[in-house]
Amino acid sequence: AKAKGRNNYQFFAQELAVLSSYRLSLRNKLKTAIEEEQFSLVYQPKVTTKENRIVGVEALIRWKLPDGQVIPPDEFISAAEDNGLILPISDWVFEEAIKQAKAWSDVAPSYFTVAVNMSARQFQQPDLVENLMALLHKYELPTRFIELEITESMVMEDVESAIRILARLRKLGIRIAIDDFGTGYSSLGYLKSLPIDCLKIDKRFVDELFKSKADRALVSTIIYLSHVMGVQVVAEGVETEEALKLLDDMTCDLIQGYYFSKPVAPDDITVMLANNDTS
Ligand code: C2E
Ligand code: CA
Numbered sequence: 001a002k003a004k005g006r007n008n009y010q011f012f013a014q015e016l017a018v019l020s021s022y023r024l025s026l027r028n029k030l031k032t033a034i035e036e037e038q039f040s041l042v043y044q045p046k047v048t049t050k051e052n053r054i055v056g057v058e059a060l061i062r063w064k065l066p067d068g069q070v071i072p073p074d075e076f077i078s079a080a081e082d083n084g085l086i087l088p089i090s091d092w093v094f095e096e097a098i099k100q101a102k103a104w105s106d107v108a109p110s111y112f113t114v115a116v117n118m119s120a121r122q123f124q125q126p127d128l129v130e131n132l133m134a135l136l137h138k139y140e141l142p143t144r145f146i147e148l149e150i151t152e153s154m155v156m157e158d159v160e161s162a163i164r165i166l167a168r169l170r171k172l173g174i175r176i177a178i179d180d181f182g183t184g185y186s187s188l189g190y191l192k193s194l195p196i197d198c199l200k201i202d203k204r205f206v207d208e209l210f211k212s213k214a215d216r217a218l219v220s221t222i223i224y225l226s227h228v229m230g231v232q233v234v235a236e237g238v239e240t241e242e243a244l245k246l247l248d249d250m251t252c253d254l255i256q257g258y259y260f261s262k263p264v265a266p267d268d269i270t271v272m273l274a275n276n277d278t279s
């Protein structure tokens with residue numbers, strides 16, 4: 001048993017060494033990526049459930065190495081949160097998204113928004129609001145064009161302080177969305193104290209819609225509660241017409257997902273906006 005234990009330990013130590021050298025090389029690659037601007041943003045439309053009219057887009061980061069290899073955000077965002085590089089990356093994302101939103105602000109309808117994912121570290125920065133306002137000022141973009149997506153778990157980290165920050169941002173005219181709703185540990189009861197405009201139901205729940213009556217009841221309840229509180233609801237990761245129909249029956253306001261469009265380059269969004277029925 002002892003020998004086996006040691007073997008396990010050696011195996012574990014080896015795994016750890018592999019993991020930490022992977023992290024280290026990822027860190028170095030991320031540093032270069034920031035310096036050499038290897039990132040880009042793609043945008044995924046959010047559309048009305050009924051008419052499939054575009055009301056906004058979500059900015060999603062892409063990282064392409066010089067050798068053509070693409071690393072998905074799920075693989076580097078959390079590592080960047082851990083090693084602190086998320087701050088310069090987030091700065092780049094925000095500036096790029098605001099620049100693009102400014103370009104669209106002339107051709108898009110007045111209710112059009114560009115949603116940006118907020119990182120956990122960024123949300124903890126004491127000068128978050130000032131930095132954001134300075135950027136909006138630099139590009140002369142009215143605050144109403146920007147929506148910030150904040151995950152449920154980021155809010156639950158420190159609810160009181162989150163509420164204060166969100167209320168400040170909203171007062172300035174920035175829209176707030178709760179991302180990945182249902183994956184964290186908050187109770188539905190928290191919903192009523194959060195100063196938010198929009199709630200995004202996580203793809204996990206959308207995928208389960210056809211599994212059981214209980215799953216459908218859960219989604220219906222979230223939509224109902226949100227509406228009572230004047231909060232708009234987006235279903236994430238909608239891939240099929242069946243899901244769209246069911247969500248429409250449940251009076252879900254907006255959908256986002258491959259059913260309508262994958263995340264695409266900014267020029268593709270410009271074309272979609274030109275064809276958007278705004279009547
Ligand atoms: P998220 O914010 O929940 O973004 C939604 C993810 O679902 C995106 O993955 C999107 O491409 C994907 N998606 C959308 N519709 C569908 C669908 O119908 N089916 C399927 N299977 N997937 C769909 P992506 O772009 O790989 O991003 C993954 C996560 O990485 C994001 O989840 C977000 O947490 C993070 N992320 C992405 N961009 C940024 C960024 O600029 N800043 C920060 N802080 N995080 C980001
Ligand atoms: Ca998001």
Ligand code: CA
Pocket residue numbers: 179180200202236
């Ligand atoms: Ca999400």
Ligand code: CA
Pocket residue numbers: 180
């Ligand atoms: Ca997610």
